[in-house]
Every structure is written in structure tokens, then in C-alpha cells.
Amino acid sequence: MKRGNISQNVIRRLPRYMRHLEGLDAEGVERVSSAELGKAMGLTPSQIRQDFSCFGEFGQQGYGYSVKILLSELRGILGINKSFSVILIGAGNLGHALIRNFGFGRYSFRLLAAFDVDPALIGSEIAGVKIFSIDYLPEFIRETHVDIAVLAVPGLSAKSIANIVTKNGVKAIWNFTNIELGMDNEGVLVEDISFADSLLFLSYCLSESTAEEQE
Amino acid sequence: MKRGNISQNVIRRLPRYMRHLEGLDAEGVERVSSAELGKAMGLTPSQIRQDFSCFGEFGQQGYGYSVKILLSELRGILGINKSFSVILIGAGNLGHALIRNFGFGRYSFRLLAAFDVDPALIGSEIAGVKIFSIDYLPEFIRETHVDIAVLAVPGLSAKSIANIVTKNGVKAIWNFTNIELGMDNEGVLVEDISFADSLLFLSYCLSESTAEEQE
DNA sequence: TAGATTGTTAATCGATTAACAATC
DNA sequence: TAGATTGTTAATCGATTAACAATC
Numbered sequence: 001m002k003r004g005n006i007s008q009n010v011i012r013r014l015p016r017y018m019r020h021l022e023g024l025d026a027e028g029v030e031r032v033s034s035a036e037l038g039k040a041m042g043l044t045p046s047q048i049r050q051d052f053s054c055f056g057e058f059g060q061q062g063y064g065y066s067v068k069i070l071l072s073e074l075r076g077i078l079g080i081n082k083s084f085s086v087i088l089i090g091a092g093n094l095g096h097a098l099i100r101n102f103g104f105g106r107y108s109f110r111l112l113a114a115f116d117v118d119p120a121l122i123g124s125e126i127a128g129v130k131i132f133s134i135d136y137l138p139e140f141i142r143e144t145h146v147d148i149a150v151l152a153v154p155g156l157s158a159k160s161i162a163n164i165v166t167k168n169g170v171k172a173i174w175n176f177t178n179i180e181l182g183m184d185n186e187g188v189l190v191e192d193i194s195f196a197d198s199l200l201f202l203s204y205c206l207s208e209s210t211a212e213e214q215e
Numbered sequence: 216m217k218r219g220n221i222s223q224n225v226i227r228r229l230p231r232y233m234r235h236l237e238g239l240d241a242e243g244v245e246r247v248s249s250a251e252l253g254k255a256m257g258l259t260p261s262q263i264r265q266d267f268s269c270f271g272e273f274g275q276q277g278y279g280y281s282v283k284i285l286l287s288e289l290r291g292i293l294g295i296n297k298s299f300s301v302i303l304i305g306a307g308n309l310g311h312a313l314i315r316n317f318g319f320g321r322y323s324f325r326l327l328a329a330f331d332v333d334p335a336l337i338g339s340e341i342a343g344v345k346i347f348s349i350d351y352l353p354e355f356i357r358e359t360h361v362d363i364a365v366l367a368v369p370g371l372s373a374k375s376i377a378n379i380v381t382k383n384g385v386k387a388i389w390n391f392t393n394i395e396l397g398m399d400n401e402g403v404l405v406e407d408i409s410f411a412d413s414l415l416f417l418s419y420c421l422s423e424s425t426a427e428e429q430e
Numbered sequence: 431t432a433g434a435t436t437g438t439t440a441a442t443c444g445a446t447t448a449a450c451a452a453t454c
Numbered sequence: 455t456a457g458a459t460t461g462t463t464a465a466t467c468g469a470t471t472a473a474c475a476a477t478c
């Protein structure tokens with residue numbers, strides 16, 4: 001499987017493809033063409049075929065794609081079969097929401113533990129996930145293989161915790177704080193979820209559309 | 216201000232510019248050149264100047280940009296001075312997190328009210344925000360101008376609630392559910408925050424980088 | 431004035447779309 | 455076989471980068 005210079009645009013579309021195909025699979029649909037999928041998702045058939053062809057030949061001329069086969073290929077490409085291990089740092093409201101409602105297991109992520117500074121939380125359990133003191137974090141990471149650390153802490157502690165986890169060998173950070181960690185921690189992958197950026201995009205669009213109405 | 220065909224790429228960079236400039240402003244920095252800003256953000260000076268020039272001429276030759284002026288221009292462009300009104304639907308863990316920790320007020324969003332189905336929550340207040348029964352939602356929207364509805368409900372009720380809010384005149388939906396609303400509700404803006412898509416992107420990158428090591 | 435840096439035009443690069451031979 | 459649809463190559467379109475005159 002020789003690849004590595006596939007554009008981010010393509011990769012960011014893969015989870016969407018997967019979700020749509022899961023939907024079709026759940027409905028009992030067995031085959032789908034790039035034309036049908038494109039119509040449902042608002043993409044051109046060309047783009048869909050180009051995207052898939054970055055990774056292999058998953059379809060059949062004259063037939064289309066088998067939903068189940070394509071789904072299983074996409075799962076493989078996205079690394080779902082690797083069952084990456086995850087720890088959560090910060091068990092506040094957002095941390096609770098992630099543990100209880102996100103469903104790490106749905107895509108085979110293994111949520112091993114959560115960490116917090118609050119003595120009222122330490123030692124307790126949420127939906128089967130134990131909450132440890134953050135003091136125990138470095139030791140835990142050294143003793144246990146952790147792929148991904150979820151940062152759901154206040155912005156102020158983001159940088160110091162990012163340092164702790166990267167120093168102790170975590171490979172990736174899923175960053176919910178509004179602090180950009182990118183530059184400092186070379187070698188670690190960082191994926192930001194910025195609520196503010198997302199809402200401000202909406203704000204821009206609203207602002208534009210109301211401005212048009214007044215013209 | 217004649218514009219309207221500015222690419223999404225540009226617009227999605229604007230909040231990042233704003234945050235960096237807020238940082239500089241807080242440090243007391245008064246001026247910044249596109250070269251300095253580019254270095255700090257990992258962008259080319261050319262791109263930064265191109266981006267800004269979509270909206271006007273905010274700099275001075277030989278000097279650069281006044282941090283305060285640029286910041287205020289960006290705020291204007293993003294619609295922050297319009298103080299858009301927001302309601303939150305779903306006051307579970309994620310809803311709590313948004314009310315308590317997100318800080319709608321920081322960018323002048325006015326969070327008017329929250330809605331939920333849980334009788335234990337209805338009538339209570341979180342950080343000054345009242346929680347109403349979801350039965351009251353249509354009436355509330357008709358009586359009060361609501362720009363943005365935040366959907367922090369379980370996926371199953373996403374579509375029906377999206378219909379309710381759009382029918383009653385809400386202009387935009389900030390969608391935290393894993394349901395894509397785009398196609399159905401024509402005329403309403405939808406911005407998705409998909410936790411799963413974001414984590415799966417990380418999963419892909421991790422998967423690739425571990426594959427490389429084994430070569 | 432000389433140096434610096436913008437705003438903008440032109441050049442390059444990459445991503446999307448269209449077309450079509452291959453083939454199920 | 456005939457019809458349909460892929461995978462891929464070529465064409466187009468758009469976004470980023472480079473260059474430079476304008477000017478503070």
C-alpha cells in the first residue's frame with residue numbers, strides 16, 4: 001500500500017463517506033454507484049471515484065461499489081481496526097459528555113482512563129471509566145501504551161499537560177482547548193476542535209446574508 | 216463593502232487571525248507585519264496579505280498592520296459587533312459544558328435560553344441561563360428573535376428539532392449531533408461540529424505514521 | 431531620502447471536473 | 455451482447471505563492 005501524499009481534503013472526506021455508507025448498510029442497501037453516492041452527499045461522481053482511487057480499486061465496472069466491501073476498506077484506511085488507545089484529561093462537563101455520549105467504542109477506540117485535578121472526582125467512575133489524579137498521569141502513560149490523549153481541560157493548563165503527555169510518549173493529541181499547540185510540540189500530531197472558530201464561521205455567514213438583504 | 220465570492224478557505228482562517236492578534240494585543244504588541252504573523256502562524260506572508268485584501272486595505276506600506284485596527288476590522292468582518300442571539304437545545308453534559316465553559320459572551324453572542332426534555336432540568340438555571348421545556352420552543356422562537364440554534368441533543372431527535380427551529384424562523388444551526396442536516400432544510404445555514412470526523416482524521420494520520428515505521 | 435512593507439498582478443501549483451477507454 | 459459504471463488521463467478551475475510597483 002504505497003501512498004503518503006494524499007491531500008487533507010481527501011482524507012477529511014473519508015469519515016463522511018463512511019457515515020453515509022453505514023447509513024446505506026443499515027438500510028440494507030447492497031450496492032451504490034458513485035453517481036448515487038454523489039447525489040446523496042452533494043459531491044460529483046468524479047470526485048468520489050478520484051478519492052477512492054487514491055487507496056485502491058474498490059468498485060466494479062458496470063456494477064458500482066459493494067456497500068459492505070467499500071465500508072470495510074474505508075474502516076481499514078481510517079485505522080479503525082487498530083483499536084487505538086485513548087486517555088481523557090479533564091473530566092469536567094465536556095469530559096463527561098465525551099465519556100458518556102461520544103461513543104469511543106463505536107470506532108474501536110479504547111478509552112482507558114480519565115484524569116482530573118478535582119478531589120471530588122478522583123477515584124470515581126463515569127460509565128465504567130475510572131478517574132485518576134492528574135499526578136498519576138506521567139506514570140500511567142509510561143506503563144501503558146497510549147496513542148491519543150484528549151485534552152478537555154481549561155486553556156490555562158493546556159500547554160503544560162501537552163508537554164507532559166508528549167514527553168512521555170503519547171503520539172497524538174485531540175485538542176478541545178482554545179490554545180494552539182502546533183508549533184511547540186514537534187513530532188506529536190495535534191487535531192484541534194475549535195468551537196469558537198466554528199461558531200465564528202457561522203457568524204460570518206449570517207452577517208453576510210443579513211447584509212445582502214439590506215441591499 | 217462589495218464582496219460575496221470569498222472562498223471558505225479564507226473565511227475559516229479569519230478566526231485564527233483574530234485569536235493570534237488577540238494574543239499579540241494582550242502582550243501589548245502594537246504593530247505586526249505579514250512576515251511576522253506568517254511565521255507565528257505557519258502561513259506565507261503572501262497568503263496573509265491576499266486574505267486581508269479580500270476585505271479592504273488594513274495596513275500601511277513600510278509599517279505593517281496596527282494590531283488594534285486589524286483586530287477591530289476582523290471583528291467587524293466576522294459579525295461580532297452584531298451580537299447574534301443564540302438558544303441552546305439539549306442541556307445534557309455537552310449543553311452544560313457549552314453554557315458554563317464556552318463563553319458565548321466573549322464574542323458578543325447572547326445566549327438567551329436553553330431547552331430540554333428532562334423534567335429534572337426544566338425550570339432550573341445554569342450559570343444564569345434558564346432551562347425551559349422543549350414544548351415551549353416554537354412559541355419562544357416566534358416571540359423572540361433567534362439567530363442561531365445550538366443542537367446538542369441526541370442524534371435521534373436532531374432532524375425533528377431542526378425542522379421545528381427552521382420552520383419558526385431561525386436562520387442558522389450549530390449542529391453538534393452526528394446527523395447531517397444539510398440537504399433537507401434548504402435556506403438555513405448549518406455548521407457541523409463532528410467529533411467523530413475529527414478523531415477519525417487523527418486516527419488516519421496515526422495509522423499512516425505507524426505504517427511508515429514498519430517499512 | 432532610504433528602507434520596509436503593503437496591495438496587487440502574474441506565475442505556479444494543486445484540486446476538482448470532464449471525458450473516455452476498459453471491462454464487468 | 456448491450457448497458458452501465460468504473461479507474462484514469464486530460465482539461466479546467468481555483469487557491470497559493472512569487473514578484474514588484476506603489477508608498478508610507
